[in-house]
Amino acid sequence: METYYNPADLNRFPEIGKDAPQLAAKFFDYYGAVFAEGALSEREKALIALAVAHAVQCPYCIDAYTRSCLEKGSNLEEMTEAVHVTNAIRGGASLVHGMQMRNIAEKISM
Amino acid sequence: MTFEQTLEQHKLALVRSATTTLQVNVGRLCNLACRHCHLEAGPHRDELMDAETVEEVIACAERLDFATIDITGGAPELLPHLPRLISGLRPHTPRLLIRTNLTALAGNKSEQLINLYRDNKLTIVASLPSINSAQTEAQRGNGVWESAIATLKLLNEAGFGVEGSGLKLDIAANPSGAFLPASQAETEQRFRRELERRYGISFSSLFSFVNVPLGRFHRWLESSGNLPDYLKNLKTRFNPCSVQGLMCRSTLSVDWQGYLYDCDFNQAVGLHHSGTAHHISQLQQLPQPGVRIPTQDHCFACTAGAGFTCTGSIDA
Numbered sequence: 001m002e003t004y005y006n007p008a009d010l011n012r013f014p015e016i017g018k019d020a021p022q023l024a025a026k027f028f029d030y031y032g033a034v035f036a037e038g039a040l041s042e043r044e045k046a047l048i049a050l051a052v053a054h055a056v057q058c059p060y061c062i063d064a065y066t067r068s069c070l071e072k073g074s075n076l077e078e079m080t081e082a083v084h085v086t087n088a089i090r091g092g093a094s095l096v097h098g099m100q101m102r103n104i105a106e107k108i109s110m
Numbered sequence: 111m112t113f114e115q116t117l118e119q120h121k122l123a124l125v126r127s128a129t130t131t132l133q134v135n136v137g138r139l140c141n142l143a144c145r146h147c148h149l150e151a152g153p154h155r156d157e158l159m160d161a162e163t164v165e166e167v168i169a170c171a172e173r174l175d176f177a178t179i180d181i182t183g184g185a186p187e188l189l190p191h192l193p194r195l196i197s198g199l200r201p202h203t204p205r206l207l208i209r210t211n212l213t214a215l216a217g218n219k220s221e222q223l224i225n226l227y228r229d230n231k232l233t234i235v236a237s238l239p240s241i242n243s244a245q246t247e248a249q250r251g252n253g254v255w256e257s258a259i260a261t262l263k264l265l266n267e268a269g270f271g272v273e274g275s276g277l278k279l280d281i282a283a284n285p286s287g288a289f290l291p292a293s294q295a296e297t298e299q300r301f302r303r304e305l306e307r308r309y310g311i312s313f314s315s316l317f318s319f320v321n322v323p324l325g326r327f328h329r330w331l332e333s334s335g336n337l338p339d340y341l342k343n344l345k346t347r348f349n350p351c352s353v354q355g356l357m358c359r360s361t362l363s364v365d366w367q368g369y370l371y372d373c374d375f376n377q378a379v380g381l382h383h384s385g386t387a388h389h390i391s392q393l394q395q396l397p398q399p400g401v402r403i404p405t406q407d408h409c410f411a412c413t414a415g416a417g418f419t420c421t422g423s424i425d426a
């Protein structure tokens with residue numbers, strides 16, 4: 001069945017450099033530097049990436065960072081907690097906007 | 111591309127260097143049947159080294175110099191002649207290692223075996239794939255986690271892995287699935303922190319191992335649909351720098367019947383040392399440096415990535 005998302009496209013990501021090679025090179029250099037060991041370990045960065053992948057709901061990133069988290073030594077317990085962090089922030093972000101709703105409602109209500 | 115072709119492409123050849131280690135595989139009998147086991151060891155297997163072969167191994171250790179002798183299996187604890195093997199080998203090598211899956215060291219023989227290991231100053235290499243109980247049991251079976259942790263505590267009580275005791279307890283970790291291990295240094299740090307924090311357990315060093323696509327692990331890769339990607343991953347991560355340090359260059363591996371191989375993985379597929387079946391009782395001198403090591407594509411597991419200890423190798 002044809003779908004918009006094809007798992008094989010993940011490995012073809014570098015092809016995005018066709019027609020704009022300099023921009024792609026800059027992006028991939030930057031990307032590599034971001035995920036290198038720094039003040040945060042590679043394992044910690046992969047867990048953050050996994051959480052963000054769920055926030056942006058990118059199937060490519062979820063695939064890539066699930067594998068990466070396991071390879072960097074994380075386990076399902078930690079990875080599931082990371083996804084709950086995504087969920088808490090997403091849910092919390094919606095809920096906290098309820099304050100706007102309340103402010104407006106209170107302003108125009110008797 | 112095959113492993114041999116990949117070596118050729120990098121203008122490399124896999125040949126022996128000076129032999130320093132004898133690895134003694136006492137057989138396929140094991141109390142566990144782990145899903146990653148390249149030897150397909152388990153409780154239903156009956157291959158075990160007999161008393162005569164044990165003596166032939168000891169005699170070989172006496173006539174030739176091995177800096178390290180490494181006893182493995184199966185579960186070495188299940189070999190009835192284990193006390194004789196240990197006491198026979200002990201005078202002939204400065205460093206005698208024994209592998210354990212920890213659960214075979216539990217039970218009613220536990221104290222006796224731990225005393226035997228302590229009295230002979232063995233270095234214990236204990237398998238613990240992960241600091242996560244679910245990952246450990248997914249690979250090794252239900253109930254393994256608790257038993258392994260209890261045995262680690264007993265070993266600490268006997269002085270193994272405790273600083274200043276002179277008794278070493280190393281941990282062998284490996285991934286619980288179709289992926290490669292994390293960096294050894296980081297894994298060691300996490301195991302040290304978590305085992306100490308949660309259970310008060312200490313150990314000497316940790317070694318990360320890549321799962322080799324043979325035996326039961328190969329079958330699991332196949333049935334779970336992971337085989338092509340796993341093999342591709344190993345090949346893509348071929349690291350030419352790793353070839354020089356491969357443990358087969360300095361190890362002789364002997365099977366339960368006394369036949370010689372260059373490593374335990376070649377033993378699993380019947381690839382003999384120097385290409386033909388040689389028996390340890392016939393070995394009058396150590397292999398010459400430069401002798402070619404027979405390989406197959408499972409060798410890609412030993413050359414994948416950087417920073418791993420070569421699979422199976424426990425360096426001093």
Ligand code: SF4
Pocket residue numbers: 140141142143144146147148149150151152183184185211
């Ligand atoms: S991996 Fe080790 S403990 Fe597990 S079945 Fe094989 S020999 Fe036994």
Ligand code: SF4
Pocket residue numbers: 356357358359372373374375376403404405406408409410412421422
């Ligand atoms: S499996 Fe590994 S250790 Fe064995 S011969 Fe191949 S490269 Fe050497």
